[in-house]
Amino acid sequence: MTSPEIILPDPLIGLSGAALDRLMPLHVWLSPKGQIVRAGPTFRKMVRQADIIGGSIFDLMKLKRPRLVSKLPDLMALQGQRLTLMLNTAPHLTLRGMVVALPGDSGAFLNISLGVSFAEAVAEWHLTLRDFSPCDQTVDLLYLREASALTSHESRMLTERLEAARIVAEEQALTDTLTGLANRRAMDTALARTLSNPQARYGLMHMDLDYFKRVNDTLGHAAGDHVLAHVAKVLRSEVRRGDIVARVGGDEFVLLFRDCDDPDLLDRIAQRLIGRLEQPTVFEGKTCRISASIGTTLSSYYIKPTVDQLLSDADQALYASKNSGRARHTFYTPDLAPG
Amino acid sequence: MHGLVNRALQEFVKDTYGADIWGEVRDQAALPFDEFESMLHYDIRLTRLTIDAASAVLHKDAASLLEDVGSWLVSNPAQESIRRLLRFGGTTFLDFLQSLEELPGRARMALPDLDMPEIVLQTDTPGRFRLEIRWVLDGMGSVLLGALRGMADDYGALVVLEAEHGREGAEIVVIDLLDAQFAAGRTFELDAQMR
Incomplete structure (x- = not known):
């Protein structure tokens, strides 16, 4: 003591x-x-x-x-x-x-x-x-407490505004960050622009990778990402400047061929795409094998189509390809309508 | 220039004249964004451009405009927090005046990176004070003049304020304190929740 x-x-x-x-x-x-x-x-x-x-x-x-x-x-x-x-x-x-x-x-x-x-x-x-x-600094402490509450409020508001701006920017982005292809938003915009011209001729392809999930599950996400990047490269090399290639889902792609509604040409492109995508690629010493199913619809099938209708018809054609054994290309016909 | 200074100017224009007028000011100043952010820093040229643009759009000379900004800062209900922080300066208007030299230090207590003018208070006679202000930005004397007018009302003091030009770019506000307890003034509770 x-x-x-x-x-x-x-x-x-x-x-x-x-x-x-x-x-x-x-x-x-x-x-x-x-x-x-x-x-x-x-x-x-x-x-x-x-x-x-x-x-x-x-x-x-x-x-x-x-x-x-x-x-x-x-x-x-x-x-x-x-x-x-x-x-x-x-x-x-x-x-x-x-x-x-x-x-x-x-x-x-x-x-x-x-x-x-x-x-x-x-x-x-x-x-x-x-x-x-x-002489008592309690008042200064109160002042400081109030002032710093204000500034931290301002900082928090700034952070919230920046976060909101980031989300908007992300929503407005037109590129898929993994593959560098266009995203769904960009494809929707391009399709809407194309449809605004009633004379426009075009082909719309919907492609879904086969066995991609297996690559992801057995070889890992890094291998999956590698495959997606490879697919993007192949797709880009098969289209002309002015055509649009978009990744619209995990392993789903949409291709818009502008000024082209020739079924023979589009079928050859689809077959070549499937052929090239079926060639195995190697990622960190492991072989990745995939294929692709494709469905296509053409402007000549419609009088005044909507974006949703085109995408939905291409999708139905794609599922017809899947149902008939994968690694195929199918054109849309009205009898594919879901039943 | 600290965003708070720019934002004060912007919020004054928006609050007093409306968002459309702010839009005009912004366009005339060719600001590369919609609004100033209070917690960011801006090139002082943007601040000067904004003052000039506001002055042109509102057909007001810069001194009157900045005086209005000063009054608005301390008397607008949405800026109650600024009035409160200033009232920590003292119990009476005289105490408050004497605390003005501490203002830059007080501001930096809360925001170490805040740009603040240099303020010197001289007592000419017991009721007459000269506030000498030096800053990188012209017109702070006018802002303080407006703010002092608002704070005198707040304390219930009767004052006569006048702007003068000092030496070497200093701005001077001459304060004649006629009656420190002319009116009741507004109350100030230390506890912010009591408002």
């Missing part, structure tokens, strides 16, 4: 009560018996009692650290140490304090500050600027 700190009582300064109130609005002057001789205005506000003079300090507060005490001599023994205490009006808020002995055993002087729960304390007791000495 540490011995009480010796604070020399001389030379004495005579301070008026009013001066004490301004300097230390949270002070309490105690008699040798622990009765309140006078108290600062903020302390009086916080204990919420008009008439506290003559009452015991231990009826108004509890000392928590360094230890619980209930008599003045025990409190005096803690002279000069940091005290943690609570007022009975708000026992959930811990305050900070320090006590010193007054000369000639005439009592003690206790000064208090709000400690780390200053913001809650200010709210609890409705404290104002006038309740603090200008």
Whole structure:
């Protein structure tokens, strides 16, 4: 145990009560018996009692650290140490304090500050600027707390706006990031633009990879990605400039052939695509084998088609290819309609 | 220039004159974006262009425009937070005046990268003060003049404010404090929740 700190009582300064109130609005002057001789205005506000003079300090507060005490001599023994205490009006808020002995055993002087729960304390007791000495930085802490809440709010808003912008940018993106091909949005836009010309001639191919899932499952996603990149390369090399190749799903592709609705030519292209995609590729020493099923629809089948109708018809033709044993190419005909 | 400064200008135009007018200002200043972000930094040229454009679109000289920005900053309900932060400066308008030199330091407590002017307060006579302002951006004297007018109302003080040109590009605001407690003023609770 540490011995009480010796604070020399001389030379004495005579301070008026009013001066004490301004300097230390949270002070309490105690008699040798622990009765309140006078108290600062903020302390009086916080204990919420008009008439506290003559009452015991231990009826108004509890000392928590360094230890619980209930008599003045025990409190005096803690002279000069940091005290943690609570007022009975708000026992959930811990305050900070320090006590010193007054000369000639005439009592003690206790000064208090709000400690780390200053913001809650200010709210609890409705404290104002006038309740603090200008030397007390509690007000600056409150200011800082409010200012940093504001700036972090602004930062959070910025982050949210950036996130929203990122999502929009992603939605507006026209490229499939893995293969560099167009994405579904780009294909929809290109198709809509093509359809806006009633004289446009075109072929629309829907292709789905066969056995791709098996590559993914047995050789891993990296091998799957390798296959997709390879497919993209093959597709790009088989179309002309101006045609559009899009990856519209995991292993689904749509090809738009502009100014071409020749079934013989498109069938040759489809067969060549299947043939080339069936050639095995090697990824990290492992052989990847896939094939492809294709369905095609042509502008000459329609008078005034919609994008959805074209995609749906190409899709039906594709499923006809799948159903008849995969690795095939089928043109759409009305009797393919789902039943 | 810190985004907060630019954004204050932008929000003032939007709030006072509408989003369409802001659109005109933005187009005239040829800003390469829709809105300033408060937490980013911008080339000071953009700030100057925006002030010039707002001044042209609103047919107001820059000093009057910036004075309005200052008043708006401290009196518009949506900016209550700024009024509050300023009220931490003191219990009375006089205390508040004396705290103005601390303003840049206070601002940097919250935002270390915030650009702030250099502010010096001189007391000519007990009721007369001269605020000397130096900054990279012209017109901060006008902003402060507008803000001081708003804060005097807030404290209920009666003041006469006048702008002057100082030496070496300094802007001066002369403050005559006629009555510190002329009116009741608005209350200020330390606890933000009490609003």
